[in-house]
Structure formats: structure tokens, C-alpha cells
Amino acid sequence: NAGVTQTPKFQVLKTGQSMTLQCAQDMNHEYMSWYRQDPGMGLRLIHYSVGAGITDQGEVPNGYNVSRSTTEDFPLRLLSAAPSQTSVYFCASSYSTTNAYEQYFGPGTRLTVT
């Protein structure tokens, strides 16, 4: 299994540009999520999904869209990039939303918005 994969690893955008961060998992996990990590802020949940076709907002959803058309993929779209979205983005997945199934994390995407 490849686990959780994210592309690209690094990205530089200009203010106002849009882009999609890709996330895929091959573990047939039900739950997938996106976080952003900023210094001193820990990981903040952007959006999450409890299954194909179902998504919901997390703590910091503004400026981001998601969709979950398949179990495997959970892309994150930046609609109009802003410097405040400069961050490291992590995708994670978990077998189930119930019980103590842990999350598995991707390697991250480092995004800079100029």
C-alpha cells in the first residue's frame, strides 16, 4: 500500500490564482480530512469527509472547497489564493469515524502565496 499520497510537495502561487491539492489513499478508508499547519497553531481542520459524496466543514473552511466523488480521492481546492493561505497542508485518512481508529497522514504540501 502507498498509504496517503499528496501532490504536489511544494507549490508557489500568486495572489488570486486557484489550484487543487491532490490527496489519495489506497486503504479503503472511510474518513478523510485536510489540515493546515502553521507555527504555534498546531493542526487546524479545514474540511473532512465521512464517506464518498459526504463532506463537511472543519474549523477553518473559508477559501477552500472539497469534494469526495470516490472513496480514494479527496482534493482540496483553493478558489482565489491569498497570502494568509501560505501554510503546510496535510491530508489524512482513517478507517472509520467510530472507535479509536487512528489517522494516517500524508507527507504534506508546502504552499507559498505571494
Add this chain to the structure above:
Amino acid sequence: AQSVTQPDIHITVSEGASLELRCNYSYGATPYLFWYVQSPGQGLQLLLKYFSGDTLVQGIKGFEAEFKRSQSSFNLRKPSVHWSDAAEYFCAVKKIQFYFGTGTSLTVIP
């Protein structure tokens, strides 16, 4: 609302010394609790988790954590720290979503 507090932003210990990283949570029911470690430039790796039963749980790399309901705490411990343990450590609580603390950065000095 659920929340996780890691009161120590940064800790420095000598190699071979013992370590305790603090974690307090706010949650209305019996929580599922996790500790993750993040090495520089890497994603997060699970160290251990608690969901029920024995309140002292063992994890990978020689780490353990103790769940204390009366103190709403889930502190991470290691008896003897190695230089390779230098990393960022995150405590997390799960309902449906996972809620993470702000992390504790560990420096290990020779």
C-alpha cells in the same frame, strides 16, 4: 466544545534523561486520545492511542502515556530520551473529527 491543550510549547532535555509531555483535554464523554510525533519536514506518525481499559498505554519507540480521567490528562512519558526523539509532539482527541493540540517541540541535548 472539544479542545486539547499542550501547555509546554518547547522542552529541552538531556539525552538519557526522562521526559514527560503534558496534555489536557476538554470533552464531554470518554474520549479517544492519541499522541503523534512529527519529525522535521515530515508528516505525523502515531505513537500510541487510548480508547478504554488499562489507563497506561504503551506505544512505539519506548513511549507510554497515562490517561487520568480525574485530571482530564493524557501525558506522554519516556524513561530515557534518545537524540533521535527530537521532534514535535501532538496530542489529539477524537469524536468524529480529530482535534489537535498546538504541539510541544522537544530538543535533546547531548
